Amino acid sequence: MKVLGICGSLRKASINRMALHAAQALAPAGMQIDIADISEIPLYNEDVHAAGLPPSVQAFRAAIKAADALLIVSPEYNFSIPGVLKNAIDWASRPPEQPFDGKPTAIMGASPGQVGTARMQYHLRQTLLFLNTQTVVKPEVFINMASGKFNAQGELTDEGTKKVIADLLLSLEKTALRPR
Numbered sequence: 001m002k003v004l005g006i007c008g009s010l011r012k013a014s015i016n017r018m019a020l021h022a023a024q025a026l027a028p029a030g031m032q033i034d035i036a037d038i039s040e041i042p043l044y045n046e047d048v049h050a051a052g053l054p055p056s057v058q059a060f061r062a063a064i065k066a067a068d069a070l071l072i073v074s075p076e077y078n079f080s081i082p083g084v085l086k087n088a089i090d091w092a093s094r095p096p097e098q099p100f101d102g103k104p105t106a107i108m109g110a111s112p113g114q115v116g117t118a119r120m121q122y123h124l125r126q127t128l129l130f131l132n133t134q135t136v137v138k139p140e141v142f143i144n145m146a147s148g149k150f151n152a153q154g155e156l157t158d159e160g161t162k163k164v165i166a167d168l169l170l171s172l173e174k175t176a177l178r179p180r
Contacts, residue, residue: 006038
């Protein structure tokens with residue numbers, strides 16, 4: 001099973017990028033998680049879209065379409081979805097043939113605070129509902145106080161967090177294998 005991982009942070013040392021790498025290591029047998037690069041996607045502009053999709057957008061859309069499922073791992077900015085993630089979703093979802101339709105999708109996020117990206121995930125679920133994804137409902141993965149759950153090499157060390165990520169990936173796999 002091919003899963004496309006999408007990180008809502010562009011920082012190389014992002015705790016969400018670390019969490020995405022942890023998910024790669026925790027993936028069940030037969031699941032491969034590749035990571036999309038959304039750093040080159042320009043700000044959405046209808047005039048640019050009218051002239052044709054930029055190559056970075058074409059590549060992102062193709063990666064979404066080719067994947068069996070998606071795993072979105074993102075921080076929370078100002079109680080919501082980071083602009084770079086929302087922008088990438090907006091570009092990829094433009095007609096024709098938006099690639100999110102029916103795509104099994106799981107969400108998780110890491111935060112140094114107590115809430116662990118719950119508000120961002122709620123807003124992202126609303127967006128994904130409109131795009132008609134098959135969004136995994138449970139388990140919810142809110143990695144709170146995340147800076148203490150990764151070591152200096154960026155490896156996830158918290159066993160409870162490892163378990164809930166592994167459970168999320170199993171739920172994503174089950175959703176993807178369910179007849180549509």
